[in-house]
Amino acid sequence: GRNVVREQLAGIRLNRPHDQILDPSTGYIYLIDGGRHLFRFKSLDGPIDTWTFESPREMDYARALSWFDGKLHVIHSSRGEVWRIDDYDRRSYTVFRSPRPANSAARSATPYRDFPAGALDMTGLVLNDVEKAGDWYYGTNFFTKTYAHGSDPSTARLIRWRTWHDFEKGHWQDMS
DSSP states (O other): OOOOOOETTTEEEEOOEEEEOOOOOTEEEEEEEETTTEEEEEEEEEEOEEEEOOOOOOOOOOOEEEEEEEEEEEEGGGGEEEEEEEEEETTTTEEEEEOOOOTTTGGSSSTOOOOSSSSSSOOOOEEEEEEEETTTEEEEEBBBBHHHHTOOTTTTTEESSSSSSHHTTOOOEOOO
């Protein structure tokens, strides 16, 4: 076969396409472009449905898509959030927010400020991906010395939790 390069989908220039995933029950493919656009299609030849998020109010940067509990999940990495897509056609979703440190830069001007990377005690979670295995949800975080600004970037790189209530309360286990 030949390679095809796409610089746009549905007339929208691709900026930072990060992840794609297949809905096993419908055959739809979902593609997240940074955090601004979520595309849904069965073929690149169309039709391609586009869900555009209001930035930065809704979503500023998403790094991954996951499929578990029968739903699509958008991993809004820069805010430490996971969005469960409840109904794509109606554009409805549920946001699960991880806590931000009480005395950190994360609480400055807005409670859900975006961070490209960091350290747990400075930024809170900066999720790479979330998956579910058995009764546990697992999340990885993008913590680096460069973005840690003196904080320890080695904790909470791999975490797990049992419920979304646990996630939102910060009751996760550090598996790093």
